[in-house]
Amino acid sequence: MQVEAVIFDIGNVLIEWQPERFYDAEIGQAARERLFAEVDLHGMNDRVDLGHDFRETIYGTAEQYPAHREAVLMWHDRWLELARPAIPQSVRLMRALRARGVPVFALTNFGIGSFELAQTEYDFLGEFDRAYVSGHMGVIKPDVRIYEMVEADCGVAPERLLFTDDRADNIAAAKARGWQTHLFDGPAGWAARLIEARLLDEAAAA
Template sequence: MQVEAVVFDIGNVLVGWQPEAFYDSVIGVDRRKRLFAEVDLAEMNKAVDAGASLRTSVYACADRHPDWAKEIRLWHDRWIEMLFPRIEGSVALLRALRRAGVPVFALTNFGRDTFELARGPLEFLNEFDREYVSGRLGLMKPDPRIYAAVEADCGITPGALLFADDSAKNVAAAAERGWQVHHFETWEGWAKRLVAAGLLGKAEAGI
């Protein structure tokens, strides 16, 4: 089936999501490993992606773990520094698709306030035709309901959506709904998939 819209995940597809690397650079590898072992920061962040306030979630977690309070608060105070590096090849593909007249959507597990915070330094977040953000929807990948919400909103047949995500679980969930999918590993691999789908020429895709 001909692709009618391309759907991008954001973290580790368009920009890196590197909290471990950030903490390594600030408190050192050994202390970071201890922090991540003693405090479930991933679960804290899931609450943010599900719609909770970043500051409220982080500072409440810090209050529950006073021995690590200063380090935990960095998750709020310097959150933007965990988003790196930009994956410029993927950003170029997003823009090439738009120039070719292909609608481009975002489908991302991202907080309401963090998505708005990221818009400034990551200007490409303002370039999607439609945005599906978990923190706004109250649904997170790989819950099938978030894919259903995309389908209902955009009105495109599932088989005409092409979705790229770095998470195998998220890709599998989309495939279960009949979406065309790509498990993202490198921007070059994603470029080849877009060329194979007839959406971009090789020169447009940068390969």
């Protein structure tokens, strides 16, 4: 089935997202392990991705855990250091698709405020033909509703969408809707998948 639109996840597909790595560098692995065991930082981030206020959610969590207050605040105050660097070949692939006239969408678990902040650092986040950002949608992957919302809005048949994401549960949910999928484990494999789908040639995918 010919692909009509390509959908990119953002975290760990276009931008590296490894908060544990950031905290290991800042406070050391042992302290980071205690922090993540005692404070549900990923759950906090899920609330942001669902549309809760970026600053209020993180600052509120920090006040609940005074022993970890300064470390929790870094999730907000130094967020651009958590969400880096860009993955250059993935960005090139996105731009190569658009240059070929292939519609390119984003489907990402991202907060409203954090996505606005990321756009100040990464210009390519403003280049999607459509950007489906969970914070604005009020639902996060892999909830089936987010995939239904994308289908309803874009008007492309599910079997003509090609979606890449680094999380197997997000991929499984898309596949259950009939989407074509690729579990992202690096830009080289994604480039090969785009060539296989006849969306790019080898030169454009390099």
